Amino acid sequence: MAQEKNQLRMKDYEEIVAFLDQWGCFQKAVFFLLCASIIPNGFGAFNLVFLTDVPDHHCFVPDLNFSEEWRKSIIPKTVLNGKQELSRCSRYRLDVVQNLSDRGFIPGRDVNxxxxxxERCVDGWSYSTDVYLSTVVTEFDLVCSDQWAQPFTTSVFFIGVLVGSFFSGQLSDRYGRKPILFATMAAQTIFTFAQVFSTSWTMFVILLFFNGLGQISNFVAALVLGAEVLTGNVRILYSSMGTCLGFAVGYILLSVVAYFLRDWKSLLMALSLPCLAYIPLWWLLPESPRWLLSRGRVKEAEAVIRKAARWNKVQAPTVIFETYS
Structure with missing residues (x-):
């Protein structure tokens, strides 16, 4: 009986706040600010495309006294997809090559x-900088025997997204839409920035996991908050197009930023530091009146609606939620 009564009240909500109109200054601010809050989700969902890309590489060759012919031939050539390329994970033994070079043998003519x-790349790798100055792969040498770590890095992020999706809804129901929205935005910003200071791949993926916790949680919190604050056709427009538009703007901006910043640390800093501009949104975005009413906090819900009335320059009734009192 109580549940049916609550559902009836929720259905009456839009009729009660109809005096606000659907597209006043208040609704416009909520619509666009929430869309803006989703932009970092576009960053986070796709930045690993650039951060974990694998540039061309081959074994590093120390600066030893080889002849020029042997220096050009010390990396074996392999055929990949019908194209001849330098081997990425092996080189000819340096001591053997040094001996042959000292004796004056010419590779390909005197030596087959x-x-x-x-031998393996015991001295590390040389990475091409034609596309990237550095990536997470080049920073932690996630190639050859450790190449499994490159796709696993992406998996860790989405495991974090999955775990976050399990409890973000419950937290939002208990503590409110607004606190969870800003908590998840803060998590994304803090852990993205912290990844810049990773000293190992293990440290990087641990921070990445916590970054992923805020990814879908932030998106859903913004979606629910907007859907509960806005009404009518504006609510439908926001839920169907507004949130997706904010996400799309995020990954469009990501590609632009990644084009100009070709090392992974600069890219992460450029994606995290601007998110500090979202701090003032705490004082601009309201809590969901529907959620406040569901928790019995009628006065706080009325305060949100009266603020909206002032923004929209309309007169609010003396008692707004009389049936909820």
Whole structure:
């Protein structure tokens, strides 16, 4: 019986606040500010495309006294997809090459390169900087025997997204839409910035996991808050197009920023620091009146509606939610 009564009250909500109109200054501010709050989700969902890209690479060759012919031939050539490329994970043994170079042998003429013994990249790798100055892959050498870590990094992020989706709704129902929205925005900003100072791949993916916790949680909190504050056709427009538009703007801006910033640390800083501009939104965005009413906080819900009335320059009734009192 209590549940049916509550549902009836929720249905009456739009009729009670109809005096506000659907598209006043208050609704416009909520609509566009919430859309703006979703922009970082577009950053976070796709930045790993750039952060974990694998540039061309081959074994690093120390500056030893080789002849020019041997320096050009020390990396074996392999055929990949019908195209001849330098081997990414092996080189000819340096001591053997050094001996052959000192004796004046010419590779390919005096020595059959396919007969030479190969070794792993024990001195590290040389990475191409044609596209990126650095990525997480080049920073922590996630190649060859550790190449599994590159796709696993993305998996860790989406595991965080999955875990966050399990409890964000419950937290939002208990503590309110607005606190959870800003808590998840803060989590994304803080952990994205903290990743810049990662000293190991393990540290990076741990921070990435917590970053993922706020990803879908932030999106859903903004979606629910807007859907409960706005009414009528504006509510439908926001829920169907507004939120998606904010997300799309995020990943469009990501591609622009990534084009100009080609090292992973600069990219993360550029994606996290501007989010500090969202702090003033705490004083501009309201709590959901519907949620306040569901918790029995009628006076606080009325305060939100009276503020909206002032913004829209309309007169609010003396008692707004009489049936909820």
């Amino acid at each position: 390169l396919t007969d030479l013994e190969e």
